[in-house]
Amino acid sequence: MTRIIFAAAAVVVLGGAAGVAGAGPLLTPSALAAQTQEQPIIIDIRDTGYEDGHVPGAIWTPYATFRGPSDNPGAVPDVAKLEAAFEQFGLEQDQPIVIVPEGRSDTDFGAAARVYWTLKSTGFTDLAILNGGTQAWSAAGFPVETTTNNLLASDLELSFSDRWLASADAVAATVAGSRDAVLVDSRPEDFFAGRSKHDLAVKPGTLPGAANLPHGRFFPNGGPVIAADLDAGPLRQALGLDAAPGREVVAFCNTGHWAATEWFALSELAGIEDVKLYPGSMVEWSQARQPMQNTPTLLGNLTRQIFGG
Template identity: 30%
Template sequence: MSPTIDSASGGTPFISADTAVEQHGSVRLDVRWTLGGPSREADYAAGHLPGAVRLDFDRDVCGPVGPVGGRHPLPEPEALQAVLRAAGIDDDSRVLVYDDGDGMAAARTWWTLRWAGVDRAQVLQGGIKAWTGAGFPLETQTPQPKPGTVTVRPGQLPVLDAEAAADWARTRELIDVRAPERYRGEMEPVDPVAGHVPGAINLFLGEDDLADAPRLHERYAPHPEAAYYCGSGVGAARTALAVTAAGLPTPPVYIGSWSDWVSRGRDVATGEER
């Protein structure tokens, strides 16, 4: 596991549409995605930020799904490097990532870029809706970027595996950000087993306003040694983005999350933790 990375090392994780439109030379990544839904190729073709390269979230940002590892595992470094170079990313590139605006796919992409050593990555606050809402244009042309030269350096953000997550729950604070009924094991719409990691507590991700840094600080500052998990590492990455936006150190993430935990046949807890 890598040491915790202070948020200051990567600067603010957000960029507004007003600032982004004036920022020239950045690489723009369109990662719009719907959990369990169809590919978003048609949406990209219908209109995207000028110059934006489309990444398929499941194929390009995450690794292939296996019998263990969860539904959105980390990509192999070599595969990710090829994707990022094809998008035109160099080691010193500014990278702007956007989705529909909920911040889920964009946050996981931002987290993956930071994990890979791409420090100058930011998420477009409010996503493509904020861009069009500000009156800025879209385009339909598919860009042909000059291949980049970025070198992926995995491990630049702290990552937990199942054993480390179990230890974190015993010795520090492991936070499950899924809906309370999923945490308690009352229902599970995606994974084959309901419940939570024994010893984990619940702090529902909900609809955090990622632009409200003081509120985020109030919410997450009481958990200075917490690590986070969700269903498959997407919501937990969004929480890591929220914590970083609050001016706090980027926390450890159990990137395989619940889907990895149950794939390994680990012990399951239900109800509330005492």
């Protein structure tokens, strides 16, 4: 069993994405409030709560829009459905977009990271996440509004790039040894070790040969705000990339939510190349009855039920 421990630290910025108005892939509330070069499209991705108060000017683009069906929520929606939704929202590929989650926990950040990944994969290039979301905005003393904002419908022609996507087939090839990649389980250790599982997963466990780098390690003191500056050096070393430069990294979790944070931290903040997200993750993998590691045996489960532990 391999478990990678890395404490997020504010050190040196290395190479991440350009972000809104050149500000980087993260914005603080103050930085968003000070945006004057080009007014960004602000999207509030909460499934509920928009009507109770949101960042002024924000439009409502619920997270559910970016997710798959109820039995496999990590799946990427059909690109035609994404295109229709984005046109209805009024999104434009040549305008900066700021993604605003709730910001109560690091799990909320995962929603923003998944939206960021989806937009980037469909050709949107000027993207940023409001670090800490609506909660940080309000805590900083900036006003919220309850007005429902809408943009004029846009006209898009989208395709979905696989540059940052690891398909189930690619993951299966990696597990089989015919494809070279580092598999990174972004879940807390209990999931990685097979002591917990998602309700939709057929059984607990992880991908064979995977290492564990929990997404929560990127959030100082367990808070909802991700560390803005990550040093790629310790991460590359921990993932074995120094010994194998150019090797792909594939992040996964239960449904491609926590793993989106992992992808964002490694790719957009630390600037590590060739980081991909397996969106369906362990729910999809286990439902397909693919080989797994750290899966307790029936005898082991019975022993724990009788004797505890």
